[in-house]
Amino acid sequence: MARVWDISSDPDGAIDAAAAAVADGRCIVLPTDTVYGIGADATNAAAVQGLLDAKERGRDMPPPVLIAEVGMLRALTDEVSEDLLALADAFWPGALTVVVTAHPHLRMDLGDRGATIAVRVPDHDFTRALLRATGPLAVSSANVSGRPAATTVEQAREQLGKRVKVYLDGGPAADAVPSTIVDLTGEPRILREGRISRDELGRVVPALAPADPDPTAAEPTDTEPTDTEPTDAEPTDAGPAAAEG
DSSP: OOEEEETTTOHHHHHHHHHHHHHTTOOEEEOOSSSOEEEEETTOHHHHHHHHHHHTOOTTSOOOEEOSOGGGGGGTOSOOOHHHHHHHHHHOSSSEEEEEEOOTTOOOOOSSOTTEEEEEOOSOHHHHHHHHHHOSEEEEESSOTTSOOOSSHHHHHHHHGGGOSEEEEOOSOSOOOOOEEEEOSSSOEEEEOOSSOHHHHHHHSGGGSOOOOOTTSOOOOTTSOOOOOOOOSSGGGOSSSOOOO
16 A cells, blocks of 8 residues: 655655655655656666556656765766766756766666656755665656646545555645756757756857758748647657656
8 A cells, every 4th residue: 555754744754654655666656856756666677667557657758867966877888978077067066957878788678768768856855865775766857757847745646546555745846847858969959948048058068059040041920831830748758868857
C-alpha cells in the first residue's frame, strides 16, 4: 500500500522510507523545484522500467537523472566541458537540464537513450538530501503521459495510484514552469526553453545566445505560413532526453 509522508513534519522519516523503497526497486513521488516527479533507482533497469510503465510511456523517451551535487557529473560523463562547468556554476542547483555524452562504462538502462544522458541538480533542499541518501535517481514528471504534470502530491496520487510505493508531500509546487533543456553533445543548442531563458543562457555560453535578426528578412504576412512548434500535451516530455520539469 502506498504511504504518504509529510516532509515538513518528518523529513528524516520521509527520506528513510523513500530510500528504502528505492533500494527495493520501487517508484517514489518526490517534490522538486519545478513539478512533482516520479523517481526510481537510476542504476536499476527494472526499477526504471517500472517508472516508464507507471507513466505508460515507451522506452523512446528515457527519463533524466537527478543528482545532488555538481561533483557527481564525472560519474556520469567523461566529457565535462568548459561550457558544462560554466552552466552548472551559473544555474545549478536550478531548473536547467543538460544533455551530455554518457560515460562509456555507465551502467544505467534508462531506455533508448543512445549514448547520451540528461542530468540536473534540483534547487530543492529536501530533494538533494534525498539524493544523497539514494544516489542518482531517474526522475520524470509525476503523471501519466499525455496528462498534465502534477503540481501537488494529490494530483500525482490520482494519476499514479498504487504504482508508486512512497509519496513525499512537499506542498504545492512553487513554480510549475519546466526546466530548460540544453544539449551539449555537440554544438551547444537549446532543446526546450523553460524557466531559464535563452538570454540568460547566452550570457554564460555565447553559442546559446539568440541569433541576431536578419535585417533583410521579409516580415511574414497574415496569409504566409510560418513554422511553429507543435504543442505538447505533456510539456515535460519534450526533446530526445525527457525532463521531469
